[in-house]
Amino acid sequence: QVHLVESGGGLVQAGGSLRLSCAASGRTFGSNYMAWFRQAPGKEREFVADISWSGSFTSYTDSVKGRFTISRDNAKNTVFLQMNSLKPEDTAVYYCNVRSQPQWTWGQGTQVTVSS
Numbered sequence: 001q002v003h004l005v006e007s008g009g010g011l012v013q014a015g016g017s018l019r020l021s022c023a024a025s026g027r028t029f030g031s032n033y034m035a036w037f038r039q040a041p042g043k044e045r046e047f048v049a050d051i052s053w054s055g056s057f058t059s060y061t062d063s064v065k066g067r068f069t070i071s072r073d074n075a076k077n078t079v080f081l082q083m084n085s086l087k088p089e090d091t092a093v094y095y096c097n098v099r100s101q102p103q104w105t106w107g108q109g110t111q112v113t114v115s116s
Helices: none
Strands: 003-007 010-013 018-025 034-039 046-051 058-060 068-073 078-083 092-098 110-115
Touching (some): 003 092, 018 034, 018 110, 034 078, 046 078, 058 068, 078 092
Parallel strands (some): 010 110
Antiparallel strands (some): 018 078, 034 046, 034 092, 046 058, 068 078
């Protein structure tokens, strides 16, 4: 069974940066598009960014374009999210998973809190 572990979150001031990591055990990413999602308090989980196996293709939700960068290291079965120019509205628990259904069992996520 696959086990996703997200890390790298924390408390940061607006304008700051964080780099999130997500490692998978029990299964390789394979050729799957991998993605980051986030869930703010009282809101549904939303898509943030995804990346193809080769890393050649990426997409982002409009609110993070130009500020966030997704990348992956297939050899280490890890996907990253570099977050710059953070805003208070980026505050959420961040999760990684395969982009499409059926998705893997969700990890616990990593909390990102941006203070104004």
